[in-house]
Amino acid sequence: MTQLPRTETGPLSLNWGAPDPLVRGPVIGTRSNAQHRNVLGAHSGPHATYRALAIASGALHPAQKPDLTLTKPTDIIGPYPQWFKPGRIVSLDPFGAVVADAFRNYIAEGFDIRPTIAITKAHILVPEIVDAINVGRLKPDGKILKEKGDCVVTKAAIDQVWHLPGIASRFGITDELLRHALVEQAGMDRELVERKDLEVFLPPIPGSTVYIFGDPAKLADPSTPLTARVHDECNGSDVFGSDICVCRPYLMHAIEECIRGTQAGGVGVIVYFRKEGRALGEVTKFLAYNTRKRQEGGDTADRYFACTENVAGVQDMRFQQLMPDVLHWLGVSRIHRLFSMNPEKYEAIVQSGIEVIERIPIPPELVPFEAQVEVAAKIAAGYYTPADQSNVVPLSQTKGRDLG
């Protein structure tokens, strides 16, 4: 293994986008060795705060390093050509899953190098899939879908790693402006504007989780039919089944279609992004719900987006332009069936160079009655639907419950 030239005490340099991991260099986020650290921020997204509490209270030694011996990925992802195309991946580290192997000599030397991606295998057992088997819509095959309804998946957890010049470029702004906004508007450390020599930032926000159905290597084969959904977190629906939106029903439908597609010789992927409430957070979301329900005329589809904007100043903060990075990490170049109606997601994917053959909206029978307001508003705003919309009920008459 070659070693890069470096000074005795200086950080290992990072050359974002380089194909050889040793030329690219490891992301070193250690907070206990300022000489080694070569990025801004701290590991583990928002969980860095809990780590600080653990250290402050004496539960964790600040110099603790993870034992990575048995942690390596269960499946190899990449490397793929997209990893090295300039500006194609700017919000995660494509080498994040293989640091224990790629940088083993540095780790042996004492560098604290941590995975920002972890890949494992799991069986998932969701009631909607069990129901689909019970009514005969799905049939267990013993391999992908087991008799009891559990489904075998490969899954990856991904922390965000931001290449600041690349992020800025994605938004059409300068690196300087981006850094100042993070410091001034989000209250982040001034190091962001002071250390221009560091180009990579570990932001205090959560990342994403990838669920893969079938052979992960086939995600990169454009001739293997790929079923996909890119899903943005909605705890109220995803976990608690709130009937005001279609988040869980659409997600579960996509899981069912991933299973069906994989059984037919294809492959499936669900990416779950931790961007609660259009990345506005749940407090803002609930404030907007109250505004919708209390406005004159009640909760009607024609006022759906305006209510969020009244509270948040914007309709959405999810910034889908960063979303396709994870698809490129997986090597995806063609999606045969995309389970999303969101035009911003679609455009972000297509503009990043991935072909989308078909978009499939949520089947109407899966839309909770109360969520008709959301769906009608979204279709009127340009969300994808193949159905003839000429006969739909006027937006002002698609109306939800009051707060009663």
Added chain:
Amino acid sequence: MTQLPRTETGPLSLNWGAPDPLVRGPVIGTRSNAQHRNVLGAHSGPHATYRALAIASGALHPAQKPDLTLTKPTDIIGPYPQWFKPGRIVSLDPFGAVVADAFRNYIAEGFDIRPTIAITKAHILVPEIVDAINVGRLKPDGKILKEKGDCVVTKAAIDQVWHLPGIASRFGITDELLRHALVEQAGMDRELVERKDLEVFLPPIPGSTVYIFGDPAKLADPSTPLTARVHDECNGSDVFGSDICVCRPYLMHAIEECIRGTQAGGVGVIVYFRKEGRALGEVTKFLAYNTRKRQEGGDTADRYFACTENVAGVQDMRFQQLMPDVLHWLGVSRIHRLFSMNPEKYEAIVQSGIEVIERIPIPPELVPFEAQVEVAAKIAAGYYTPADQSNVVPLSQTKGRDLG
């Protein structure tokens, strides 16, 4: 409405724990008016980063203020005596839901004062509850539980608001040490150590969501039977049904019991804390899964906790000592049936002055086969169970799947 004496340009002062909201003062986290801001950090937890992106990219004006006109809580929570007992609530703002009302004159003057809590009503529809109705375990009553299985709840989203001296005291450390750890270990703004005049911090971590079954006012009545679960986020199980743990099954069981208890004249509460993977995050969690599965002898209960500690340096970072704050915000002084086996949760609740009459473990038939490892390990480590444990299988023989 009285106005506190203040200088023309200085911040409104904060007197944490004061019963009169005007004496306590509003939490002002604005990043666009340094003269007004009286706390450290930024609003909306991790979502502040997305707000910075929105401003940097021109989607949002930095001086935008929310229109709070129609956002007020659907239900009044408190005030309760616990709100003003010194040190009882240190990680949320008990007045966070009523700022539009309590501080309306300041808001009219131009202060940007935002809710850190939002309270709304919802119908939740989860497949496990529908199943419980279908097999006759639950019966719709038309009020709490509707015919189709949707359940009427009041829910509250809560952002974290930290009173730093109170947080430090909860951990038995100095305010000084806490501030330094947040800056040095989590990479937060140095303002934390420089601005000792500011005692309150809005951390970049997510908060919690409260689901209330029945009359929210009765949560504070110790004679009304209260069913409760304090649940820590586990996306892999809560949403995707991973069979390696009991998170979703226990949560859904608790929801069923909250409904049953409310139908019988009681009240129920579920608090969902965004502390993914024991607050270590999902990357660390998946690394620990791989270690469990790959170790010599396979995934056995006797090695369950050691595997996480090998990777993370600690077994757990959830810091349950902050968790009871939300129960005190709700006015809870007695829990009749607590659906948790976790001794740290129990001790934190009891030590904070709340009586717990009965603890109820997850029914064995709800434990996925693969999650036997977790449950056996936890019971051996002191998790609560009323069953006679003398005949259990040895820990080394409670074994899970390999990575296959």
